[in-house]
Amino acid sequence: MKKTLSALLLLAILVALPMLGNATPYSPTSSLIQNFGYISENPVTAGTKLFDVQALENGAKFIGNIYPTTSGSWAEIRLGTTGAFDLSSYDSFMLQIGNFNENPWAYSLYITGQTNGVDYLVQSAWSTINNGSTGTLKLDFTGLNVDLSNVKGLGFNIGAIVPLPGQDYTFETVAAPVPEPGTIMLLGAGLVGVGLYIRRKRA
Numbered sequence: 001m002k003k004t005l006s007a008l009l010l011l012a013i014l015v016a017l018p019m020l021g022n023a024t025p026y027s028p029t030s031s032l033i034q035n036f037g038y039i040s041e042n043p044v045t046a047g048t049k050l051f052d053v054q055a056l057e058n059g060a061k062f063i064g065n066i067y068p069t070t071s072g073s074w075a076e077i078r079l080g081t082t083g084a085f086d087l088s089s090y091d092s093f094m095l096q097i098g099n100f101n102e103n104p105w106a107y108s109l110y111i112t113g114q115t116n117g118v119d120y121l122v123q124s125a126w127s128t129i130n131n132g133s134t135g136t137l138k139l140d141f142t143g144l145n146v147d148l149s150n151v152k153g154l155g156f157n158i159g160a161i162v163p164l165p166g167q168d169y170t171f172e173t174v175a176a177p178v179p180e181p182g183t184i185m186l187l188g189a190g191l192v193g194v195g196l197y198i199r200r201k202r203a
Contacts, residue, residue: 024089024090024091025090025091025092025093025094025138025178026087026090026092026093026094027093027094027095027096027177027178027180028095028154028177029177030056030057030058030059030060030176030177032081033059033060033095033175033176033177034053034055034056034059034060035081036053036060036062036079036080036081036155036175037050037053037079037080037081038050038064038077038078038079039078039079039080039082039153039155040077040078041066041075041076041077041078042075042076042078043068043069043075045067045068045069045075046067047065047066047067047169048064048065048066048067048075048077049064049065050062050063050064050077050079051063051064051065052064056174056176058176058177059096059174059175059176059177060174060175060176061100061172061173061174062079062171062172062173062174062175063170063171063172063173064077064170064171065169065170065171066158066159066160066162066169066171067162067169068161068162071162071163072161072162072163073161073162074159074160074161074162075159075160075162076157076158076159076160077157077158077159077171078110078155078156078157079155079156079157079158079175080110080153080154080155080156081153081154081155082152082153083152083153084150084151084152085111085113085151085152085154086148086149086150086151087111087141087148087149087151088147088148088149090141090148091140091141091142092138092139092140092141092142093109093111093138093139093141093154094109094136094137094138094139094178095109095136095137095156095175095176095177095178096134096135096136096137096175096176096177096178097129097134097135097136097137097156097173097174097175098129098133098134098173098174098175098176099129099130099131099132099133099134099171099172099173100131100132100172100173100174101131101164101168101170101171101172101173102131102164102166102168103131103160103164103165103166103168104128104129104130104131104160104164105128105129105158105159105160105164105171105173106126106127106128106129106158106159106160107126107127107128107129107135107137107156107157107158107159107173108123108124108125108126108127108137108156108157108159109123109124109137109138109139109154109155109156109157110122110123110124110139110153110154110155110156110157111123111139111151111153111154112151112152112153112154113146113147113148113150113151113152113153114147114150114152115145115146115147115150116147120146122139122144122146123139123157124137124138124139124140126157126159134174136178137156156175158171158173
């Protein structure tokens with residue numbers, strides 16, 4: 001039992017350490033994610049729509065369709081929010097994405113803003129998340145020559161060559177905050193504490 005508890009604590013520390021140091025990622029709160037909505041689409045078609053946003057205890061679920069102009073070509077939708085965000089004290093933007101469709105979809109993060117009165121758009125590389133899987137997306141701010149204190153919008157993109165197998169045009173995606181490193185370490189410590197309590201009860 002002692003070895004198991006020690007291994008759990010070590011695992012929690014190993015997961016959290018790379019995220020500590022001087023790294024300060026920004027991840028939207030659940031309430032902000034629940035206010036994400038349709039921003040744009042590419043290409044513009046009659047069939048691409050965001051049907052529903054369902055608030056969850058942790059984040060929100062987004063359901064909609066993505067249609068291309070020509071069958072078998074790339075199409076994408078942008079979901080997010082607009083406002084005034086100062087991200088100058090952060091080194092990245094992170095979001096946890098779950099794909100609950102029958103097929104893989106590709107995802108990327110984005111931010112928009114202004115630098116000296118000039119609009120900018122920055123987005124991360126596309127990452128494919130398989131059906132029934134969850135992944136953590138990251139938009140690294142390192143080396144960006146933009147004014148991060150003047151961010152006007154942020155969110156995520158969903159895309160694919162559509163239709164997907166089975167004439168599938170529908171996405172069902174859950175977006176949630178990424179837990180802070182301190183939260184992960186507290187969880188590990190909590191697991192160890194629970195284990196010690198159970199061990200003492202059995203003794």
